Amino acid sequence: MSSEFDFLEAPEQVLSTLNPDGTRRWLFPRLSKGRWWKRRRWVAYSLIALFNLLPWLPVGGKPAILLDVANRDFAFFGASFRPTETPLLALLLLFIFLGIFYLTSLIGRAWCGWTCPQTVYLEFLYRPLERLVEGKGYAKGGKSAPLWRKAVKYAVFTLVSAHLAHTFLAYFVGGAVVLEWSIGDPAEHPVGFGLVWATTVLMLIDFGWFREQLCTLACPYGRLQAVLLDRNSLIIGYDERRGEARAKLPARKQGGSFGDCVDCGLCVATCPTGIDIRQGLQMECVACAECIDACDGVMAKIGKPLGLIRYASQESLAGGATRWFRPRTIAYPVVLTSILGLFTVSLAGRESGMVQVQRAQGAPFEVMNDGRVRNLLSFRLDNRAREPRSYRISLPEGVDGLIPVNPVTVSAGESGMGMVHLYLPPAAFSGGKASVPITIRDGVDFEHVLEFQALGPF
Ligand code: SF4
Ligand code: SF4
Numbered sequence: 001m002s003s004e005f006d007f008l009e010a011p012e013q014v015l016s017t018l019n020p021d022g023t024r025r026w027l028f029p030r031l032s033k034g035r036w037w038k039r040r041r042w043v044a045y046s047l048i049a050l051f052n053l054l055p056w057l058p059v060g061g062k063p064a065i066l067l068d069v070a071n072r073d074f075a076f077f078g079a080s081f082r083p084t085e086t087p088l089l090a091l092l093l094l095f096i097f098l099g100i101f102y103l104t105s106l107i108g109r110a111w112c113g114w115t116c117p118q119t120v121y122l123e124f125l126y127r128p129l130e131r132l133v134e135g136k137g138y139a140k141g142g143k144s145a146p147l148w149r150k151a152v153k154y155a156v157f158t159l160v161s162a163h164l165a166h167t168f169l170a171y172f173v174g175g176a177v178v179l180e181w182s183i184g185d186p187a188e189h190p191v192g193f194g195l196v197w198a199t200t201v202l203m204l205i206d207f208g209w210f211r212e213q214l215c216t217l218a219c220p221y222g223r224l225q226a227v228l229l230d231r232n233s234l235i236i237g238y239d240e241r242r243g244e245a246r247a248k249l250p251a252r253k254q255g256g257s258f259g260d261c262v263d264c265g266l267c268v269a270t271c272p273t274g275i276d277i278r279q280g281l282q283m284e285c286v287a288c289a290e291c292i293d294a295c296d297g298v299m300a301k302i303g304k305p306l307g308l309i310r311y312a313s314q315e316s317l318a319g320g321a322t323r324w325f326r327p328r329t330i331a332y333p334v335v336l337t338s339i340l341g342l343f344t345v346s347l348a349g350r351e352s353g354m355v356q357v358q359r360a361q362g363a364p365f366e367v368m369n370d371g372r373v374r375n376l377l378s379f380r381l382d383n384r385a386r387e388p389r390s391y392r393i394s395l396p397e398g399v400d401g402l403i404p405v406n407p408v409t410v411s412a413g414e415s416g417m418g419m420v421h422l423y424l425p426p427a428a429f430s431g432g433k434a435s436v437p438i439t440i441r442d443g444v445d446f447e448h449v450l451e452f453q454a455l456g457p458f
Contacts, residue, residue: 016274016284017213027212028138030269031131034293043114044124051117055170055178060386061412063174070173073413080384080413082354091343095336100221102332104228106324107311108235112221113287118206118214121164123272123288126207129156157208158200165199212273216284225283231314232323236287238267238278238309239317246278249302260304267291267309277309353389353446354382357438360419364455372400372423373456379418379440383410389442393418396437400424424454432458 019025031037057064060078067074074081074089081089100111112119131138133153137145145153169192170178178192186193206214215222229235243261252258261278268276270291273284277291295309313322360376368374383389390407402421410416420438428434434454441447 015216016271017216025274027272027274029127029272029274029290030139030266030294032266032270032290032293032297034296036289037293040114040289041124044120047115047117047120048125052167055167056175063170065171066174067172068174071415073415075413078386078413080382082382085350088343088346088350091339091346095339095343098332098336098339101228102329102336104225105230105233105326105328105332108229108233109222109225109285109287112215113236113289116286118219119272119286119288122207122211125160126157127272129153129160154204154208157204161200161203161207162196164203165196168199169196212286215286216273222283222286229281230326230328231318232326234311234313234322235281236277236285236289236292236309237281237312237314237317239307239312240278240280241317241319243278243308260299260308262298262302264298266294266298270294281314350384351446351448352383352385352444353391353442353448354384355440355448355450356380356382357450357452365457367426367457368423372425373429373454375422375424375452375454375456377420377422377452379408379420381408381410381416381418381440383412383414383416385444385446386412388412389444389446391416391418391440391442391446393420394439394441395420395422399436422452422454424456426457429454429456429458432456 017025017027054064055066060075062075062078062080064077065075072082103110130153133156134145134149137149166178166182173181173192181189181192210218238261242259244259245257246261246263247256247258248263252262267278268274268291270293271277272288272290273286275282275284277285289311292307292309292311296306299306299308316322357377357379360378362376364375366374366376379393381391388409388411390409392407393403395401395403400423402423404419404421406418408416408418418440422436424434424436432455434456436452436454438450438452439447440450
């Protein structure tokens with residue numbers, strides 16, 4: 001239908017999710033249950049199970065993964081990390097990012113199609129639920145589904161999103177705490193309650209409305225494709241040399257020379273980002289392999305070899321040979337091995353405990369009635385071992401001190417506080433300072449000598 005704004009229409013399709021008049025083009029991809037889909041389904045359900053399990057799985061007395069921001073404590077499969085260990089965490093993050101870059105240079109956007117939470121949850125949880133609830137309405141582009149079915153769909157989406165939001169919160173406070181909060185009064189835990197509902201709403205917006213646009217418009221990783229891939233990286237591609245000239249089956253009956261593509265359009269109908277893979281590699285392709293399954297089904301029916309759309313490099317699709325060893329596929333493993341080596345050495349050399357000392361608040365020192373100078377200091381003791389440890393604080397021979405609790409026992413992966421009242425004669429100070437070595441040891445494998453700078457009269 002023509003309108004006064006016709007002159008604004010783009011000469012070609014700008015975005016797969018946009019109609020020529022600028023309105024949203026809703027996608028209702030057709031499911032292609034081929035061999036790749038079955039493999040992806042295994043991976044997806046395993047990842048979903050893992051995501052739901054990890055905050056409940058106890059390792060060394062804590063959840064397998066705990067990002068306790070409030071207490072600045074990060075637990076990862078029994079190992080505890082403190083914010084003071086930022087270099088170690090930075091090395092780990094760098095390794096993960098570069099590892100994804102390396103894999104992308106080798107096998108393209110496998111991360112997007114196989115493991116990214118956006119794809120996993122949209123294609124293997126929300127979309128299947130939508131297909132189930134909307135029934136035939138989904139197949140007709142979602143328009144003819146009755147209102148009650150749509151209401152049921154959003155009710156189910158809300159329940160699923162609320163569950164996922166609770167699980168998400170469990171990564172920050174632990175599964176047991178979330179359970180306790182969930183059955184308690186929300187007013188007692190307004191932050192946790194607010195976080196759960198904000199996450200639920202964000203998930204509903206993303207999986208119910210924004211959907212594939214997160215991959216095609218918002219995700220920075222998709223934008224990086226141009227620099228991460230080269231002509232020898234594995235992508236999902238259409239074999240143009242074999243497929244063209246395409247022609248529908250009735251047209252073929254008239255005779256002529258045609259390629260294998262019967263122009264059925266199933267590869268486009270199944271694509272969750274709405275693109276036509278036959279137009280070549282596009283930034284919107286999330287490498288989900290749905291079009292391979294759709295096309296293989298067609299090829300099998302018409303008795304042609306499978307793989308008109310397949311995993312291949314651009315080089316091999318153009319008739320050349322894929323080069324696996326290239327500067328970037330050699331450089332990435334070298335850098336990754338170095339980072340891993342550095343990480344392993346740092347981890348192996350990591351002590352089983354850590355001590356941080358600080359002066360007590362208030363006056364830096366106090367001159368007692370007997371002339372001695374008192375300094376009050378407190379210790380924070382981090383136990384990184386997997387069992388409780390008792391830390392004994394010792395002062396040097398001849399130095400007077402009062403240690404109210406000694407030794408200080410700290411549970412595995414937890415922190416404890418110790419306190420020392422240090423009494424020094426005025427003669428011990430030079431320029432208002434006196435250095436006192438304080439030893440902390442746990443009797444197992446941890447010993448730390450701390451040079452404390454006591455303050456006194458100048
Ligand atoms: S083009 Fe194929 S692999 Fe790429 S997103 Fe679409 S269906 Fe998935
Ligand atoms: S599914 Fe295969 S045969 Fe059908 S249009 Fe796509 S490439 Fe051509």
